[in-house]
Amino acid sequence: MLQKMTLVERVLLTPDILQLLLNPSEPFDYQAGDYVLLGLDEADLKPFSIASAPRLDGMIELHIRNHDNSDWMVALFEVQRYDTLFVQGPKAQYQLDANLDKPLIFVAGGTGFAPMKALLEVALKQGGEQIIEFYWGARTAADLYQHTDMLSLCKQYPNLNYLPVVSEEDFGGRTGLVHQAVLQDHPDLSGFRVYLCGPWPMQQTAKADFLAAGLPESQFN
Structure with missing residues (x-):
């Protein structure tokens, strides 16, 4: 279903x-785990993942992410509070297992963090004691745009382990490709449930x- 939505908040998390x-x-x-089609008008909609579990509000x-600096993307980055945007959906993309009987690994590349964060919120709210590992890969430390929030979640949930990985600079933590960090930690993945989102080439290689x-x-998934 297509509907109009009002922009109530915009935050430039990084320059892009x-x-x-x-x-x-x-x-x-x-x-x-769902996504929507978003646009400035009804005729030109593009897909974006919803970045949270269903909210009370x-x-x-x-x-x-402005990945191509196209006219469409530049115009979207210029929207202001109370502007109207067009949204179609929701559309299914990822779904958390109803029975969380295995340790969970979430792997996010860049803004692939959004749907993985949404699934993580649901998994944590279910209150299980299974180990949850959340790997987030980015080009630079600045691209880990909710790094502090993830550290706070780890303090709140002892079963959550957050592992940031940066590929293009030394930031005092792990460096390299995020899916390779997973394999370094877990050379045998047979006993895990893995959710992955990121750029398409990364998804193909990691899978x-x-x-x-x-x-x-x-x-x-």
């Missing part, structure tokens, strides 16, 4: 990553390497 908080004009029921949170490390395809 924008956070939008949208207020639907009609009831908008979605699940963690009904708002929709999006994290958007192949994870399956080669023993991860059953039924335990990968």
Whole structure:
């Protein structure tokens, strides 16, 4: 369903990553892991993952990277509070298992953090004691735009382990490719449930390497 939504908050998280908080004009029921089609008008909509589990205030949170500096993207980055945007959806993309009987690994590349964060929120709210590891890969430390929030979550949930990985600079932590960090820590993935989101080439490479490390395809999303 296509509807108008009002922009109630915009935050430039980095020079090329924008956070939008949208207020639907009609009831908008979605699940963690869903995505929407977003546009400045009805004719040109592009897909973006919802960056939170369903909120009590009904708002929709999006994290958007300007990856191509196209006219469309430049115009989106110029939107201001109370502007109207067009949203179609929600559309299913990821779904957390109802029975969380295995240790969880979330792997996010760049703004692929958004749907992984949404799934993580649901997993934590379910209150299980299974180990949850959240790997977030980015080019620079500045691109880990909610790093402090993730550290705070770890203090709140002892079963959560947050592992940031940076590929293009030395930031005092782990460096390299995020999916390779997962494999360094877990050369045998057969006993895990893995969720992954990031740039398409990264997803293809990571999936192949994870399956080669023993991860059953039924335990990968």
